[in-house]
Amino acid sequence: xxxxxxxxxxxxxxxxxxxxxxxxxxxxxxxxxxxxxxxxxxxxxxxxxxxxxxxxxxxxxxxxxxxxxxxxxxxxxxxxxxxxxxxxxxxxxxxxxxxxxxxxxxxxxxxxxxxxxxxxxxxxxxxxxx
Amino acid sequence: xxxxxxxxxxxxxxxxxxxxxxxxxxxxxxxxxxxxxxxxxxxxxxxxxxxxxxxxxxxxxxxxxxxxxxxxxxxxxxxxxxxxxxxxxxxxxxxxxxxxxxxxxxxxxxxxxxxxxxxxxxxx
Numbered sequence: 001x002x003x004x005x006x007x008x009x010x011x012x013x014x015x016x017x018x019x020x021x022x023x024x025x026x027x028x029x030x031x032x033x034x035x036x037x038x039x040x041x042x043x044x045x046x047x048x049x050x051x052x053x054x055x056x057x058x059x060x061x062x063x064x065x066x067x068x069x070x071x072x073x074x075x076x077x078x079x080x081x082x083x084x085x086x087x088x089x090x091x092x093x094x095x096x097x098x099x100x101x102x103x104x105x106x107x108x109x110x111x112x113x114x115x116x117x118x119x120x121x122x123x124x125x126x127x128x129x130x
Numbered sequence: 131x132x133x134x135x136x137x138x139x140x141x142x143x144x145x146x147x148x149x150x151x152x153x154x155x156x157x158x159x160x161x162x163x164x165x166x167x168x169x170x171x172x173x174x175x176x177x178x179x180x181x182x183x184x185x186x187x188x189x190x191x192x193x194x195x196x197x198x199x200x201x202x203x204x205x206x207x208x209x210x211x212x213x214x215x216x217x218x219x220x221x222x223x224x225x226x227x228x229x230x231x232x233x234x235x236x237x238x239x240x241x242x243x244x245x246x247x248x249x250x251x252x253x254x
Contacts, residue, residue: 026141033145045239048146052236055140056214059185114185116214116235127210127245128221129231 004075011075015068018061029054059114067107074099131157132178132250137164137194138212139186143235147181147212150239155252164194168201176203179249181233184213184220195227208249212237 029051036043043051078096082089134156136147144160151158159177161167165188171177180198184191191211198204208230221232230249233242247254 029142029145033142036149043149048149048239049236051142051146055142055146055235058140058142059214113217114214116216118236127231127233127241129245129248130221130225130229 004079008072008075011068011072015065015072018065018068022058022061022065025054025057053118056114056116056118060111063110063114064107066110067103070103070106071100074103131155132252133157133159133176134179134181134246134250135159135161135167135175135177136181136212137161137167137186137191138183139163140183143183143212146237147242150242151246154243154246156246156250164189164191168194168197171198171201171204174203177207179246180204180207180209181212181246182209184211184215192223192227195224195229199228210245210249212242 033051035041074096078092081092132155134151136144136158138144138147138160139162141162144162148158148160159167159175161170164182164186167180168189182191182194186194189197191213195209198207198209206228209228210231210233211224211229212233212235214235216234224232231245233245246252
């Protein structure tokens with residue numbers, strides 16, 4: 001299944017790019033934070049909110065990295081089955097499709113969960129007390 | 131001064147909360163791992179307020195909260211969840227575990243200060 005090998009390589013590439021972005025974004029905010037602390041700068045609410053966006057960006061990218069890992073694992077299981085018994089391929093491809101669909105659904109759910117207020121159109125700033 | 135502990139696996143989140151609380155009359159300790167904070171609590175640390183993230187590796191916010199409620203010194207310590215999660219069922223789960231309140235990220239700095247002031251009954 002050469003097409004799956006290509007797909008796997010593409011997913012691996014996307015994952016590597018995302019990991020680099022997470023690391024660069026982290027390094028960037030650490031340097032900015034270091035500069036602020038070193039110079040005793042007072043930051044306003046907008047800067048503090050912007051700093052928090054980095055956290056959300058990292059969570060979102062890490063969630064999609066998890067989805068990629070899950071997809072690659074499902075593809076690997078299918079490829080292994082296909083190599084060993086072509087008769088099982090039809091059954092396996094159904095399982096692969098189910099696994100990929102479930103992975104997509106979980107990743108979409110995490111996109112909503114990890115966006116915080118930034119994804120809510122009518123978000124107010126009230127803190128909910130119980 | 132009252133001791134407030136922040137637990138979040140994100141260094142950025144901790145840096146943000148540190149900046150917000152630096153002018154407040156409180157002592158702040160920060161942890162990137164809930165299990166480390168829990169170990170210090172079990173060893174005798176007695177925070178007056180605990181503010182924790184929910185989604186963390188190893189020990190998540192709910193597991194941390196459950197464990198805190200089993201330690202006599204933190205059985206009734208106020209706890210606030212600071213998270214990106216907005217689902218009502220998660221808030222209900224937190225409430226059932228004795229959570230004091232729920233703050234959604236990115237937090238409003240003034241609102242976070244007000245929440246800490248209110249829970250600790252600091253002079254406004």
